[in-house]
Amino acid sequence: MSDARTASAYWGRDGLERKILEALAAAGKNLESLTIDDLAPVDQFHSGGKAATVRLARLASLKPGTRVLDVGGGLGGPARTLAADFGCDVTVVDATESYVRAGAALTARVGLGHRVTHQLGDALALDVAPGALDVVWTQNSGMNIADKDRLYAGFARALRPGGRLATQEPMAGPIQPAIFPLMWARDASMNFLRPPNDMRAVIEAVGFRVRAWEDVTAELSGSSAGSAVPAHAIQRIVMGDALEAIIEAGHRNRAERRIVMIQAVCERA
Numbered sequence: 001m002s003d004a005r006t007a008s009a010y011w012g013r014d015g016l017e018r019k020i021l022e023a024l025a026a027a028g029k030n031l032e033s034l035t036i037d038d039l040a041p042v043d044q045f046h047s048g049g050k051a052a053t054v055r056l057a058r059l060a061s062l063k064p065g066t067r068v069l070d071v072g073g074g075l076g077g078p079a080r081t082l083a084a085d086f087g088c089d090v091t092v093v094d095a096t097e098s099y100v101r102a103g104a105a106l107t108a109r110v111g112l113g114h115r116v117t118h119q120l121g122d123a124l125a126l127d128v129a130p131g132a133l134d135v136v137w138t139q140n141s142g143m144n145i146a147d148k149d150r151l152y153a154g155f156a157r158a159l160r161p162g163g164r165l166a167t168q169e170p171m172a173g174p175i176q177p178a179i180f181p182l183m184w185a186r187d188a189s190m191n192f193l194r195p196p197n198d199m200r201a202v203i204e205a206v207g208f209r210v211r212a213w214e215d216v217t218a219e220l221s222g223s224s225a226g227s228a229v230p231a232h233a234i235q236r237i238v239m240g241d242a243l244e245a246i247i248e249a250g251h252r253n254r255a256e257r258r259i260v261m262i263q264a265v266c267e268r269a
Contacts, residue, residue, distance in 0.1 A: 004095035004122040007144040010190065013238055017102040020075075023232035034109050036080045042234045043077030043106060046140035047261055048220030052168060053078045053139065054085065055219075059212050060135065060166035060265045062086040067134045069093065069158060071123050072141025075234065076103035076116060082137070083115035090137075093121040124150055128158040135159075139168045143184040146192040148199065153206040159268040165208060167264050168216075171196045173257040179249045181242065182259075183235070196262055208266035217261045221254050 013019070020042045025031055029038045040050040048055070062068070064087025070079045073092035082088040094100050097120055104118040121127055123138075123145060136155040145151050155165050172178070172193040185191040194202070200210060229236050229243060236243055253259040 004124070006190065008096045010144070010184075011096045011238070012098045014098065016075075016098045016237075017105045019237050020102060020106070020232075020234070023237055027230065027232040031109075034106075036077075036084050036110055036112075039077060039080070039106060039110065041230065041232055042237065043075040043080070043103070045074050045077065045234045045238070046168065047170070048168075048216070050077065050081060052216070052220050052263075053081045055216070056137075056139065056166055056168050056263050056265075057082055057086050059214070059263060060137075060164055062088055062135065062166075065089065067132070068137050069126070069128060069133050069135070070137045070139075071126070071155070072138055073118075074099045074103065074141075076107055076118060078137065078139050079103075079116045080107060080110060080112050083112050084110075088115070088135075090116045092116065092118045093123070093126065094118070095120070095122055124154065126154050126158055130157050131160045131163075133158050133160065133163055135164050135166055137166045140170065140184075142169055143182075143193060144190050148192075148194060148202045149206065152203050152208070156206045156208060156268055161268055163268045164211075165203070165264075165266040165268070167262075167266075168220075169199070169262055169264075170259050171199055171262055173253075173260045175256050175258045178258045179252050179256075181246050181249055182253075183239070183246050183250065193259065196260065199262070200264075203264075203266055207269050209269055210264060210266050212263070212265040214263050215260055216263050217254055217257075217259075220261050221251075
């Protein structure tokens with residue numbers, strides 16, 4: 001079973017903030033006046049990039065002042081988007097220390113420290129008072145977690161009655177098995193995808209009502225060729241030479257319906 005330490009070891013990179021800033025500078029960005037749009041290629045580490053974050057935020061009807069916990073929020077790109085574009089107050093929790101450090105530094109650079117905070121934490125052991133939140137947000141963050149029941153039960157406990165879960169998650173398609181390597185797993189030992197019907201059953205069993213459940217596989221599909229990914233994209237910064245094989249496998253997984261992408265909004269009963 002993959003846990004937070006295993007996932008952190010897989011994702012973690014030394015000197016991540018420096019690598020990101022060097023890549024942005026090489027792409028012609030002014031490091032002294034960065035915007036969240038400048039950062040989008042390097043901090044939206046999920047299918048569909050910033051457009052997918054905005055899509056999910058609109059699906060969830062986020063409003064100014066909404067208290068959001070972004071679980072597995074990585075470098076904080078979605079959190080900064082929710083703060084800047086939707087007026088939310090966001091806490092990012094991630095198990096990878098290098099992402100938490102780099103994310104906090106990027107948040108400070110764009111002047112959003114008053115709305116976005118970054119914490120090191122485990123998605124399966126959230127340090128949140130019961131019923132404290134309006135929204136739990138999770139975008140491509142559960143793939144390395146086997147215990148889905150515990151994960152979503154923790155989300156439900158953190159939300160006030162009527163609070164919402166906004167999620168974007170890769171799930172197992174009707175054709176199996178998946179083709180490796182994946183962005184989040186070199187092999188099956190770190191890949192814990194379930195079919196959409198199974199995932200929906202887990203979510204409903206812990207006390208959520210599904211308000212929206214949309215297959216966005218085609219809409220959020222990425223490039224089918226590694227050569228199209230720029231040098232300052234976070235996928236290339238983190239995955240390096242392995243990216244070509246990952247993208248090729250990803251294209252096949254989507255085209256052959258081995259992996260599907262779901263965006264959903266669920267309400268705590």
